[in-house]
Amino acid sequence: MHDAREVVVLRYGHRPGRDDRMTTHVGLTARALGADRVIFPDNAGQSAETVRDITDRFGGPFAVELRDDQKAIVRNWEGTVVHLTMYGERVQDVEGDVRESVRGGDDLLIVVGGEKVPWALYERADFNVGVTNQPHSEVAGLAVFLDRLFEGAELDREWEDADRRVVPEATGKTVIDADDGEEGGGVDGDGGHGADGDEASRPD
Protein backbone atom coordinates (compact mmCIF):
# COMPACT_ATOMS: atom_id res chain seq x y z
CA MET A 1 0.00 0.00 0.00
CA HIS A 2 2.82 2.40 0.66
CA ASP A 3 6.45 2.78 -0.21
CA ALA A 4 7.79 3.30 3.26
CA ARG A 5 9.06 0.18 4.98
CA GLU A 6 7.10 0.92 8.11
CA VAL A 7 4.83 3.81 9.07
CA VAL A 8 4.78 4.40 12.81
CA VAL A 9 2.72 6.93 14.76
CA LEU A 10 4.20 8.24 18.01
CA ARG A 11 1.84 9.85 20.49
CA TYR A 12 4.04 12.38 22.28
CA GLY A 13 2.90 12.90 25.85
CA HIS A 14 -0.16 11.61 27.66
CA ARG A 15 -1.99 12.69 30.79
CA PRO A 16 -3.81 9.68 32.24
CA GLY A 17 -7.50 10.28 32.70
CA ARG A 18 -7.67 13.53 30.84
CA ASP A 19 -6.09 12.31 27.59
CA ASP A 20 -7.36 8.73 27.52
CA ARG A 21 -9.92 9.18 24.78
CA MET A 22 -7.73 11.38 22.61
CA THR A 23 -4.82 8.95 22.86
CA THR A 24 -7.13 6.01 22.12
CA HIS A 25 -8.48 7.83 19.08
CA VAL A 26 -4.94 8.58 17.88
CA GLY A 27 -4.20 4.85 18.06
CA LEU A 28 -7.43 3.73 16.39
CA THR A 29 -7.05 6.32 13.66
CA ALA A 30 -3.47 5.20 13.03
CA ARG A 31 -4.71 1.63 12.68
CA ALA A 32 -7.77 2.35 10.55
CA LEU A 33 -5.95 4.68 8.18
CA GLY A 34 -2.96 2.57 7.30
CA ALA A 35 -0.15 2.96 9.81
CA ASP A 36 1.65 -0.21 10.86
CA ARG A 37 2.26 0.60 14.51
CA VAL A 38 1.51 3.12 17.22
CA ILE A 39 3.76 3.99 20.14
CA PHE A 40 2.15 5.37 23.29
CA PRO A 41 3.85 6.72 26.40
CA ASP A 42 4.02 4.01 29.03
CA ASN A 43 1.37 5.70 31.17
CA ALA A 44 -1.23 5.16 28.46
CA GLY A 45 -1.86 1.50 29.20
CA GLN A 46 -5.62 1.84 29.08
CA SER A 47 -5.56 3.30 25.59
CA ALA A 48 -3.17 0.57 24.47
CA GLU A 49 -5.56 -2.07 25.76
CA THR A 50 -8.47 -0.61 23.82
CA VAL A 51 -6.54 -0.42 20.56
CA ARG A 52 -5.27 -3.98 20.98
CA ASP A 53 -8.79 -5.17 21.68
CA ILE A 54 -10.09 -3.56 18.49
CA THR A 55 -7.20 -5.09 16.54
CA ASP A 56 -7.97 -8.54 17.97
CA ARG A 57 -11.55 -8.30 16.83
CA PHE A 58 -11.36 -6.31 13.60
CA GLY A 59 -7.99 -7.44 12.34
CA GLY A 60 -4.51 -6.26 11.59
CA PRO A 61 -1.63 -6.44 11.30
CA PHE A 62 -1.24 -3.49 13.65
CA ALA A 63 1.06 -3.21 16.64
CA VAL A 64 0.69 -1.18 19.83
CA GLU A 65 3.71 -0.40 21.96
CA LEU A 66 4.15 1.31 25.31
CA ARG A 67 7.53 3.02 25.65
CA ASP A 68 9.08 5.39 28.17
CA ASP A 69 11.76 6.80 25.89
CA GLN A 70 9.87 9.03 23.49
CA LYS A 71 12.66 11.58 23.16
CA ALA A 72 15.18 8.90 22.29
CA ILE A 73 12.82 7.26 19.78
CA VAL A 74 12.56 10.52 17.88
CA ARG A 75 16.24 11.40 18.23
CA ASN A 76 17.49 8.01 17.08
CA TRP A 77 14.91 7.29 14.40
CA GLU A 78 16.59 5.90 11.31
CA GLY A 79 14.37 7.22 8.62
CA THR A 80 12.07 10.17 8.06
CA VAL A 81 10.41 12.05 10.93
CA VAL A 82 7.22 14.04 10.36
CA HIS A 83 5.93 16.20 13.21
CA LEU A 84 2.32 17.31 12.89
CA THR A 85 1.97 20.86 14.22
CA MET A 86 -0.18 23.88 13.45
CA TYR A 87 3.06 25.86 13.00
CA GLY A 88 4.39 23.63 10.26
CA GLU A 89 4.53 23.85 6.50
CA ARG A 90 1.26 23.36 4.69
CA VAL A 91 0.46 19.69 4.12
CA GLN A 92 -0.61 20.36 0.55
CA ASP A 93 2.84 21.85 -0.12
CA VAL A 94 4.98 19.11 1.43
CA GLU A 95 3.06 15.85 1.17
CA GLY A 96 4.78 15.03 -2.12
CA ASP A 97 8.19 15.62 -0.55
CA VAL A 98 7.32 13.32 2.34
CA ARG A 99 6.27 10.57 -0.05
CA GLU A 100 9.46 11.11 -2.03
CA SER A 101 11.52 10.91 1.14
CA VAL A 102 10.26 7.41 2.02
CA ARG A 103 10.07 6.06 -1.52
CA GLY A 104 13.41 4.34 -1.21
CA GLY A 105 12.01 2.21 1.62
CA ASP A 106 12.66 4.52 4.54
CA ASP A 107 10.78 4.06 7.76
CA LEU A 108 8.45 6.93 8.56
CA LEU A 109 7.77 8.20 12.08
CA ILE A 110 4.77 10.51 12.46
CA VAL A 111 4.81 12.40 15.76
CA VAL A 112 1.49 13.59 17.16
CA GLY A 113 1.84 16.03 20.02
CA GLY A 114 -0.10 15.74 23.23
CA GLU A 115 1.43 17.83 25.96
CA LYS A 116 3.90 20.54 25.15
CA VAL A 117 6.53 19.10 22.87
CA PRO A 118 10.20 20.11 23.21
CA TRP A 119 11.81 22.45 20.74
CA ALA A 120 14.30 19.72 19.86
CA LEU A 121 11.45 17.86 18.18
CA TYR A 122 10.87 20.74 15.76
CA GLU A 123 14.58 20.67 14.97
CA ARG A 124 14.91 16.92 14.60
CA ALA A 125 11.83 16.57 12.40
CA ASP A 126 12.54 16.31 8.71
CA PHE A 127 9.13 17.83 8.15
CA ASN A 128 7.04 19.94 10.49
CA VAL A 129 3.65 19.69 8.83
CA GLY A 130 0.47 21.67 9.41
CA VAL A 131 -2.87 20.24 8.37
CA THR A 132 -4.08 23.81 8.16
CA ASN A 133 -2.32 26.33 10.38
CA GLN A 134 -5.39 26.45 12.60
CA PRO A 135 -5.88 24.98 16.05
CA HIS A 136 -8.18 22.00 15.79
CA SER A 137 -7.56 18.35 16.68
CA GLU A 138 -4.51 16.14 16.60
CA VAL A 139 -6.76 13.26 15.60
CA ALA A 140 -8.12 15.20 12.63
CA GLY A 141 -4.61 16.26 11.61
CA LEU A 142 -3.35 12.69 11.74
CA ALA A 143 -6.33 11.40 9.75
CA VAL A 144 -5.96 13.88 6.91
CA PHE A 145 -2.20 13.43 6.84
CA LEU A 146 -2.45 9.63 6.55
CA ASP A 147 -5.17 9.79 3.87
CA ARG A 148 -2.97 12.13 1.84
CA LEU A 149 0.25 10.22 2.49
CA PHE A 150 -1.29 7.02 1.15
CA GLU A 151 -3.32 8.87 -1.50
CA GLY A 152 -6.45 7.01 -0.40
CA ALA A 153 -4.98 3.53 -0.88
CA GLU A 154 -5.36 2.87 2.86
CA LEU A 155 -9.14 2.77 2.41
CA ASP A 156 -8.88 -0.37 0.31
CA ARG A 157 -6.66 -2.37 2.62
CA GLU A 158 -7.58 -5.93 3.59
CA TRP A 159 -7.61 -6.95 7.25
CA GLU A 160 -6.04 -10.17 8.45
CA ASP A 161 -7.08 -12.32 11.41
CA ALA A 162 -10.31 -10.44 12.01
CA ASP A 163 -13.14 -12.03 13.98
CA ARG A 164 -15.73 -9.82 12.42
CA ARG A 165 -16.23 -7.51 9.53
CA VAL A 166 -18.68 -4.67 8.91
CA VAL A 167 -20.45 -4.87 5.56
CA PRO A 168 -20.68 -1.39 4.04
CA GLU A 169 -24.23 -0.58 3.02
CA ALA A 170 -26.53 2.31 2.21
CA THR A 171 -28.86 1.69 5.16
CA GLY A 172 -28.02 -0.95 7.69
CA LYS A 173 -25.77 -2.14 10.48
CA THR A 174 -24.46 -5.48 9.33
CA VAL A 175 -21.54 -7.25 10.97
CA ILE A 176 -20.49 -10.70 9.79
CA ASP A 177 -18.02 -13.27 10.99
CA ALA A 178 -14.89 -12.49 9.08
CA ASP A 179 -14.18 -16.12 8.23
CA ASP A 180 -17.37 -17.49 6.82
CA GLY A 181 -19.42 -14.49 5.83
CA GLU A 182 -22.22 -15.41 8.22
CA GLU A 183 -23.86 -12.78 10.29
CA GLY A 184 -21.98 -12.53 13.53
CA GLY A 185 -21.70 -10.38 16.57
CA GLY A 186 -22.67 -6.78 16.18
CA VAL A 187 -20.82 -3.77 17.43
CA ASP A 188 -22.45 -2.00 20.30
CA GLY A 189 -22.52 1.70 20.61
CA ASP A 190 -23.41 4.53 18.37
CA GLY A 191 -22.35 3.11 15.05
CA GLY A 192 -20.36 6.24 14.54
CA HIS A 193 -16.65 6.03 14.19
CA GLY A 194 -15.96 6.65 17.84
CA ALA A 195 -14.76 3.59 19.72
CA ASP A 196 -13.77 4.14 23.29
CA GLY A 197 -13.63 0.90 25.07
CA ASP A 198 -17.03 1.33 26.61
CA GLU A 199 -18.81 1.90 23.35
CA ALA A 200 -18.04 0.16 20.10
CA SER A 201 -15.26 -1.90 21.60
CA ARG A 202 -17.45 -3.48 24.25
CA PRO A 203 -17.87 -7.20 23.60
CA ASP A 204 -21.41 -8.00 22.78
Next chain:
Amino acid sequence: MHDAREVVVLRYGHRPGRDDRMTTHVGLTARALGADRVIFPDNAGQSAETVRDITDRFGGPFAVELRDDQKAIVRNWEGTVVHLTMYGERVQDVEGDVRESVRGGDDLLIVVGGEKVPWALYERADFNVGVTNQPHSEVAGLAVFLDRLFEGAELDREWEDADRRVVPEATGKTVIDADDGEEGGGVDGDGGHGADGDEASRPD
Protein backbone atom coordinates in the same frame (compact mmCIF):
# COMPACT_ATOMS: atom_id res chain seq x y z
CA MET B 1 -14.72 26.74 -2.17
CA HIS B 2 -17.67 24.41 -2.41
CA ASP B 3 -20.86 24.09 -4.38
CA ALA B 4 -23.23 23.51 -1.49
CA ARG B 5 -24.96 26.62 -0.23
CA GLU B 6 -24.05 25.83 3.35
CA VAL B 7 -22.16 22.93 4.94
CA VAL B 8 -23.28 22.28 8.50
CA VAL B 9 -21.91 19.71 10.95
CA LEU B 10 -24.34 18.35 13.54
CA ARG B 11 -22.88 16.72 16.61
CA TYR B 12 -25.49 14.15 17.58
CA GLY B 13 -25.51 13.59 21.32
CA HIS B 14 -23.16 14.85 24.00
CA ARG B 15 -22.42 13.71 27.54
CA PRO B 16 -21.14 16.70 29.54
CA GLY B 17 -17.77 16.06 31.11
CA ARG B 18 -17.03 12.86 29.32
CA ASP B 19 -17.51 14.14 25.77
CA ASP B 20 -16.30 17.71 26.17
CA ARG B 21 -13.02 17.29 24.36
CA MET B 22 -14.42 15.14 21.56
CA THR B 23 -17.26 17.58 20.94
CA THR B 24 -14.85 20.51 21.01
CA HIS B 25 -12.63 18.70 18.52
CA VAL B 26 -15.60 17.99 16.25
CA GLY B 27 -16.38 21.72 16.26
CA LEU B 28 -12.79 22.86 15.69
CA THR B 29 -12.31 20.31 12.94
CA ALA B 30 -15.51 21.44 11.25
CA ARG B 31 -14.23 25.02 11.37
CA ALA B 32 -10.65 24.32 10.28
CA LEU B 33 -11.66 22.05 7.41
CA GLY B 34 -14.22 24.17 5.67
CA ALA B 35 -17.67 23.75 7.19
CA ASP B 36 -19.71 26.91 7.67
CA ARG B 37 -21.41 26.05 10.93
CA VAL B 38 -21.55 23.49 13.71
CA ILE B 39 -24.60 22.59 15.77
CA PHE B 40 -24.02 21.15 19.24
CA PRO B 41 -26.61 19.75 21.65
CA ASP B 42 -27.60 22.43 24.14
CA ASN B 43 -25.75 20.69 26.97
CA ALA B 44 -22.41 21.27 25.21
CA GLY B 45 -22.06 24.91 26.17
CA GLN B 46 -18.44 24.56 27.22
CA SER B 47 -17.43 23.16 23.85
CA ALA B 48 -19.35 25.92 22.09
CA GLU B 49 -17.48 28.52 24.10
CA THR B 50 -14.11 27.09 23.14
CA VAL B 51 -14.94 26.95 19.44
CA ARG B 52 -16.28 30.51 19.51
CA ASP B 53 -13.16 31.69 21.28
CA ILE B 54 -10.93 30.12 18.62
CA THR B 55 -13.08 31.68 15.90
CA ASP B 56 -12.80 35.11 17.55
CA ARG B 57 -9.03 34.87 17.57
CA PHE B 58 -8.22 32.92 14.40
CA GLY B 59 -11.04 34.10 12.18
CA GLY B 60 -14.10 32.95 10.37
CA PRO B 61 -16.73 33.13 9.19
CA PHE B 62 -17.85 30.15 11.27
CA ALA B 63 -20.96 29.83 13.40
CA VAL B 64 -21.58 27.74 16.51
CA GLU B 65 -25.12 26.94 17.58
CA LEU B 66 -26.57 25.18 20.61
CA ARG B 67 -29.88 23.47 19.86
CA ASP B 68 -32.13 21.08 21.74
CA ASP B 69 -33.99 19.72 18.70
CA GLN B 70 -31.43 17.52 16.98
CA LYS B 71 -33.97 14.98 15.75
CA ALA B 72 -36.11 17.69 14.20
CA ILE B 73 -33.09 19.34 12.58
CA VAL B 74 -32.25 16.11 10.79
CA ARG B 75 -35.86 15.24 9.97
CA ASN B 76 -36.70 18.64 8.55
CA TRP B 77 -33.41 19.41 6.81
CA GLU B 78 -34.06 20.84 3.37
CA GLY B 79 -31.09 19.54 1.49
CA THR B 80 -28.74 16.61 1.62
CA VAL B 81 -28.04 14.67 4.84
CA VAL B 82 -24.82 12.69 5.26
CA HIS B 83 -24.46 10.48 8.33
CA LEU B 84 -20.94 9.35 9.13
CA THR B 85 -20.99 5.80 10.44
CA MET B 86 -18.73 2.79 10.33
CA TYR B 87 -21.66 0.82 8.86
CA GLY B 88 -22.08 3.11 5.88
CA GLU B 89 -21.05 2.94 2.25
CA ARG B 90 -17.37 3.44 1.56
CA VAL B 91 -16.44 7.12 1.33
CA GLN B 92 -14.32 6.50 -1.74
CA ASP B 93 -17.40 5.04 -3.48
CA VAL B 94 -19.92 7.76 -2.63
CA GLU B 95 -18.01 11.02 -2.22
CA GLY B 96 -18.64 11.88 -5.86
CA ASP B 97 -22.36 11.28 -5.46
CA VAL B 98 -22.44 13.51 -2.39
CA ARG B 99 -20.71 16.31 -4.29
CA GLU B 100 -23.13 15.82 -7.17
CA SER B 101 -26.07 15.96 -4.79
CA VAL B 102 -25.15 19.44 -3.52
CA ARG B 103 -23.90 20.86 -6.79
CA GLY B 104 -27.19 22.59 -7.52
CA GLY B 105 -26.72 24.66 -4.36
CA ASP B 106 -28.24 22.30 -1.82
CA ASP B 107 -27.45 22.71 1.84
CA LEU B 108 -25.45 19.81 3.27
CA LEU B 109 -25.90 18.49 6.81
CA ILE B 110 -23.16 16.18 8.06
CA VAL B 111 -24.21 14.23 11.16
CA VAL B 112 -21.46 13.02 13.50
CA GLY B 113 -22.68 10.53 16.08
CA GLY B 114 -21.84 10.78 19.73
CA GLU B 115 -24.17 8.65 21.82
CA LYS B 116 -26.26 5.96 20.25
CA VAL B 117 -28.05 7.45 17.26
CA PRO B 118 -31.63 6.44 16.43
CA TRP B 119 -32.38 4.14 13.55
CA ALA B 120 -34.49 6.90 11.99
CA LEU B 121 -31.26 8.77 11.29
CA TYR B 122 -29.96 5.92 9.13
CA GLU B 123 -33.23 6.00 7.23
CA ARG B 124 -33.44 9.77 6.84
CA ALA B 125 -29.83 10.14 5.72
CA ASP B 126 -29.37 10.46 1.99
CA PHE B 127 -25.95 8.93 2.50
CA ASN B 128 -24.67 6.77 5.35
CA VAL B 129 -20.94 7.05 4.82
CA GLY B 130 -18.09 5.06 6.32
CA VAL B 131 -14.58 6.50 6.39
CA THR B 132 -13.37 2.93 6.50
CA ASN B 133 -15.74 0.38 8.03
CA GLN B 134 -13.52 0.21 11.09
CA PRO B 135 -14.10 1.63 14.54
CA HIS B 136 -11.84 4.62 15.05
CA SER B 137 -12.71 8.24 15.77
CA GLU B 138 -15.62 10.45 14.77
CA VAL B 139 -13.16 13.34 14.59
CA ALA B 140 -10.95 11.44 12.15
CA GLY B 141 -13.95 10.42 10.07
CA LEU B 142 -15.19 13.98 9.87
CA ALA B 143 -11.75 15.29 8.92
CA VAL B 144 -11.22 12.86 6.06
CA PHE B 145 -14.78 13.32 4.84
CA LEU B 146 -14.45 17.13 4.69
CA ASP B 147 -11.05 17.00 2.99
CA ARG B 148 -12.50 14.70 0.35
CA LEU B 149 -15.77 16.60 -0.01
CA PHE B 150 -13.89 19.81 -0.76
CA GLU B 151 -11.14 18.00 -2.66
CA GLY B 152 -8.51 19.85 -0.62
CA ALA B 153 -9.76 23.33 -1.49
CA GLU B 154 -10.58 23.94 2.19
CA LEU B 155 -6.86 24.04 2.95
CA ASP B 156 -6.46 27.23 0.93
CA ARG B 157 -9.28 29.21 2.46
CA GLU B 158 -8.71 32.73 3.72
CA TRP B 159 -9.82 33.69 7.21
CA GLU B 160 -11.68 36.90 7.92
CA ASP B 161 -11.63 38.99 11.10
CA ALA B 162 -8.74 37.09 12.64
CA ASP B 163 -6.67 38.66 15.41
CA ARG B 164 -3.72 36.45 14.70
CA ARG B 165 -2.33 34.19 12.09
CA VAL B 166 0.20 31.37 12.19
CA VAL B 167 2.93 31.60 9.57
CA PRO B 168 3.62 28.15 8.14
CA GLU B 169 7.32 27.35 8.26
CA ALA B 170 9.76 24.48 8.17
CA THR B 171 11.07 25.03 11.71
CA GLY B 172 9.48 27.62 13.91
CA LYS B 173 6.47 28.80 15.86
CA THR B 174 5.58 32.15 14.41
CA VAL B 175 2.30 33.89 15.09
CA ILE B 176 1.64 37.36 13.69
CA ASP B 177 -1.10 39.91 14.13
CA ALA B 178 -3.48 39.19 11.32
CA ASP B 179 -3.87 42.85 10.38
CA ASP B 180 -0.39 44.23 10.05
CA GLY B 181 1.89 41.25 9.69
CA GLU B 182 3.79 42.09 12.86
CA GLU B 183 4.68 39.39 15.31
CA GLY B 184 1.84 39.12 17.76
CA GLY B 185 0.56 36.93 20.51
CA GLY B 186 1.65 33.36 20.43
CA VAL B 187 -0.45 30.31 20.97
CA ASP B 188 0.16 28.53 24.21
CA GLY B 189 0.27 24.80 24.41
CA ASP B 190 1.78 22.04 22.49
CA GLY B 191 1.79 23.51 19.03
CA GLY B 192 0.07 20.38 17.89
CA HIS B 193 -3.35 20.61 16.42
CA GLY B 194 -5.11 19.92 19.69
CA ALA B 195 -6.83 22.94 21.16
CA ASP B 196 -8.85 22.35 24.26
CA GLY B 197 -9.57 25.57 25.96
CA ASP B 198 -6.78 25.20 28.45
CA GLU B 199 -4.08 24.70 25.89
CA ALA B 200 -3.94 26.51 22.58
CA SER B 201 -7.07 28.46 23.27
CA ARG B 202 -5.77 29.99 26.49
CA PRO B 203 -5.19 33.71 26.05
CA ASP B 204 -1.53 34.54 26.25
